[in-house]
Amino acid sequence: MDVMNPDYMDAVRETFRRAHFTEEVGVRLVDAGPGWCETELIIDERHQQQNGCVHAGVQATMADHTAGAAGFTVIGADEWLLSSEFKINLLRPAQGERLRCRGQVLKPGRRLVISEAEVYAVRDGMEKLVSKLGVTLAVLKVTGRESAS
Amino acid sequence: MDVMNPDYMDAVRETFRRAHFTEEVGVRLVDAGPGWCETELIIDERHQQQNGCVHAGVQATMADHTAGAAGFTVIGADEWLLSSEFKINLLRPAQGERLRCRGQVLKPGRRLVISEAEVYAVRDGMEKLVSKLGVTLAVLKVTGRESAS
């Protein structure tokens, strides 16, 4: 995938440094490259919902942020991205020691970037796909910092 | 909307008591009735993303849980609900002192319950619609505690 900003890795790191909530939840950047980003989260009791599985809100936070960070690798240095909408499918109960997430740009664009993210639960060294998200990201100019619409 | 479980308020309260992550995020039950539920969240620095607005993950967590809790008011006493998928539209920057959310059942059912939730940001006493979510909830038997599919 084409790269417009050679320093995209700084932009990706910046999205993690400046997102208080993502840090609070415990989403950690693993790596990123042209059109993709990978993150990780150590599962803790606070992430769980009533049935002992990781809450949909944790998975959505992780997948949305990772898919968005993948988008930051294909935009210009003077641009940033804001989620306009996303859909997430919760496919299986998310149980294990940690979550791994891979975000991937499906379609770059001047106005909109469409990205996807898959979340895997890792248990006893085995990985299972537990959720999949698709997001529409609005491309904004850095000076603006306006809303997505 | 028809009520099958006269003690639905206990079931709603239970979904908040047992969801560690929702409590961690700070989503608080305000009230509920047949087919609806209302919640509240005091906005804190930890909820924010890079541009000073409430992170999409916070809004998704709040809206998904509130829409689901609305669903708990229309199912049987031996049933519970699990989100199968949701879509959220982030309409405006979420800024202010607190978020208010109202969940509403769009379509009850024996197998699936479809609910919606609207999130409002309250700033200086003024409310603005900031996001809207639609969720597909799978109806499960309490004994099962299986996945949504």
Place this chain on the structure above:
Amino acid sequence: MDVMNPDYMDAVRETFRRAHFTEEVGVRLVDAGPGWCETELIIDERHQQQNGCVHAGVQATMADHTAGAAGFTVIGADEWLLSSEFKINLLRPAQGERLRCRGQVLKPGRRLVISEAEVYAVRDGMEKLVSKLGVTLAVLKVTGRESAS
């Protein structure tokens, strides 16, 4: 809702005149006003799927076009709209003599317009909500005629 183009009704009619497929399917404009549009379709055997109900594709075509037409009432005279993504919930079997659809703008914007549409099946004079759609529409300049991204 604010109107930027006083001749918005011409723009709405134009979207129906120029959409061969919508005409082929039989979606007919009923009326429109600031932020909304209503359409109608007489149900025929060709609209049906295997179980005797109106196919999801017919409902999606009608709801997407009607939600988009509602959006045309709130944009400028030099602008047009293109669907970037939509989600539709098929709530009940769509059976009867005709479908009625109402599209409504949820959030106007300079770059994106978010609209919804509800489809009702009319049977023996009784109306039932059968599906609900939400769409992200990209705002484009008339000269461009480019894609949504």
Place this chain on the structure above:
Amino acid sequence: MDVMNPDYMDAVRETFRRAHFTEEVGVRLVDAGPGWCETELIIDERHQQQNGCVHAGVQATMADHTAGAAGFTVIGADEWLLSSEFKINLLRPAQGERLRCRGQVLKPGRRLVISEAEVYAVRDGMEKLVSKLGVTLAVLKVTGRESAS
């Protein structure tokens, strides 16, 4: 992907024979196997919208039906599927001589099957991904023929 009905190909063919609207639109079955289905459509003037591209409704009809048909390869002989909701991303203008669609099951299940479909526009022998759909299919017993919820 596991096959429960060895005669799944009959079930897939049946979904095309009995869907008047899909036939009307011109969606043609190409092939299917465990967990997948491929279809084709020759682009005609009647499929187009105002800008000369294939209408979103045509793409949604094709992708929903193909993703559903993929689901029919992984269910029992006494079961059938009904779309409960789908989301489609319209990524690029759909122009060319024909559309090709591949549906793929993401997650089989006893109650819900989650499928995806990608639509490609073929122009001068070159293929481009023009849209991507994700659908939640409710698994129903053949005797029932009830609604998805």
